[in-house]
Amino acid sequence: MRVAVANWHSHVVGGAESYIRGVVTALESAGIEVAMLSERESAAGREKIELSAGAPTWCVSDIGEEAALAAMRAWRPDVVYVHLIESTTLEARLLELAPAVLFAHSYHGMCISGEKTFRFPDVRPCGLPFGWKCLLHFYPNRCGGLSPITMWQDYLKQSERHSMLPKYSAIATASEYLRRQLIANGAKPERVHKLAMPVSAxxxxxxxxxxxxxxxxxxxxxxxxxxxxxxxxxxxxxxxxxxxxxxxxxxxxxxxxxxxxxxxxxxxxxxxxxxxxxxxxxxxxxxxxxxxxxxxxxxxxxxxxxxxxxxxxxxxxxxxxxxxxxxxxxxxxxxxxxxxxxxxxxxxxxxxxxxxxxxxxxxxxxxxxxxxxxxxxxxxxxQRFDTRLHVQSLIKIFQQVAEPELRRESESLAAVS
The missing domain is CATH 3.40.50.2000 (Glycogen Phosphorylase B;)
Known part of the structure; x- marks a missing residue:
């Protein structure tokens, strides 16, 4: 099986990249072929997410979006494993390239600011589903900055992400709390999986x-x-x-x-x-x-x-x-x-x-x-959080979403022969 990982950074700048680095190694050890597409390589001094020798990598900021997607398409992944993607246009195109699995690290598509937090009159979590009513709370509850232009731009961007949630073949996440948030925001319940997180080696x-x-x-x-x-x-x-x-x-x-x-x-x-x-x-x-x-x-x-x-x-x-x-x-x-x-x-x-x-x-x-x-x-x-168990669960999800694609490919080859 071939899995193309997609993320905005190719270096470890936060928790998402730390997760990717550890899981990529475990997937390769389990016999999965892994490639990686990143949007940028701008984190000088941070550790790079290393793949095995010869594994393809593509960086949008280096070769452009068209060339990066063309190269990924030519590699023919069975699954695209999406993490944090800055460009909603790129994310939408990844969904068209192959069956896609999202690992939800954050509240993208579920909040204008992405923080899911009211800051006024006191700091407290926001449990509202994403929608136009969020605009009514943005200023009174100090959800983000004070620029109406930025608020509107962020709202439109998160609206695009929100519309993509039901299009993922599967969504993995680390907590039941976030699983409930995803379902409340339009993700299909049967496609959202809570996985026990892996602890770094x-x-x-x-x-x-x-x-x-x-x-x-x-x-x-x-x-x-x-x-x-x-x-x-x-x-x-x-x-x-x-x-x-x-x-x-x-x-x-x-x-x-x-x-x-x-x-x-x-x-x-x-x-x-x-x-x-x-x-x-x-x-x-x-x-x-x-x-x-x-x-x-x-x-x-x-x-x-x-x-x-x-x-x-x-x-x-x-x-x-x-x-x-x-x-x-x-x-x-x-x-x-x-x-x-x-x-x-x-x-x-x-x-x-x-x-x-x-x-x-x-x-x-x-x-x-x-x-x-x-x-x-x-x-x-x-001890409940184990990389081996996490990767086993992840591979099962990949197999479930990739099987129809693999079956169509097999039937196509049989027809040609």
Whole structure:
């Protein structure tokens, strides 16, 4: 079977590309021929998604859309596996090229801004299906920016994506939460599949026993992800003085990741450190998976402070493979891997508050016995997420959607002979 992967980037710039990199390797190991089409190669310094030697790759920004699609068509894929595509025109043409399977990483086609979040009068998830009524909420609930031109352009673009959802032969996603959102927005229920997410091989190399809780006074907390308002960077920073006071201990908070507002967050962190000697904050920047693993191995707690409805949050199970529990707001698909009192603690997410996050963090690491139990639970829960099982389920979906195409091809060859 031949599977052509389509994504906007060919380098690892986020969770979608991390997923693609790991799954491509597993698909090839299972005997699937893989090719890749990308829209751009603009992420200098980031790891490239590597295919096996000789596997074809096509980049639209290098050779143009027509040439890239012609080359893919000549390769004759049985399935096109679509991820994040910026151009709706390109996405529509991919749907015509072969049976297409979408992996829904986000809310494309389900929200004008793609964030599925009201920001006013408080931050909370939006559960409305996409449609013209979204325009009525855009300004009163501060769903996006303030430009009416941008709002209208984004609405038209998401309308195009919305109309494409029922045209996919299958849609895979990581959470039941996002599966329900897809169905509410027109995807055919029988075509939407929730799959247990794969954990990167970088993290599955960890041992089978969680490390013991530390006995020193310093608590080591880590954030991994894109730094920004909806990722909860600010609310996590705001929670640190109360966490230090409640635990009466030193706090080392490490941010692994980057974002457009990093300079502002760094300034805010320095002010917090100056006001409370117990708080130390490191902005470590973007790191490779093996470097993230090393940082997590030294952590007491992962915090996922996202205030928007995360579609899943794979960093949680990845940290769990190292016996690191998590504290997070109960938004989106988070509760599908984070269970209160088992592998961490959930904070109320509607609305999310700094105090709610403080309470969840403190419950995780105040009592050494509780913390050790959560470490064991984090490792146990993380075992449910396995690359081999994920790829097996994915191949079954590919076979189901490709079979009619393969049968027609076989009949055509038989007629010619």
């Amino acid at each position: 970088t993290f599955t190399q960890a041992g089978s026993q969680p490390v013991a809780s530390r006995t020193d006074e310093t608590k080591r907390i880590i954030f991994v992800g894109r730094m920004g308002l909806l990722k909860g960077t600010g609310i996590l920073l705001d929670s640190m003085p109360a966490v230090a006071a409640a635990l009466n201990s030193k706090i080392n908070l490490t941010f692994v990741g980057d974002g457009p507002g990093r300079t502002a967050w760094e300034e805010r962190a320095r002010r917090l450190e100056a006001a409370d000697a117990r708080i130390n904050i490191e902005m470590a920047g973007w790191k490779k998976p093996e470097e993230i693993r090393a940082v997590l191995a030294e952590a007491d707690l992962l915090v996922v402070p996202s205030v928007w409805p995360e579609t899943f949050g794979l960093v949680g199970p990845e940290a769990g493979r190292l016996g690191v529990p998590a504290a997070a707001f109960d938004v989106g698909g988070i509760s599908e891997w984070l269970v209160d009192g088992v592998n961490g603690e959930l904070a109320p997410g509607n609305p999310p508050t700094a105090q709610g996050l403080v309470d969840a963090i403190v419950r995780c690491i105040r009592d050494p016995a509780v913390h050790q139990r959560l470490r064991a639970g984090a490792l146990e829960v993380s």
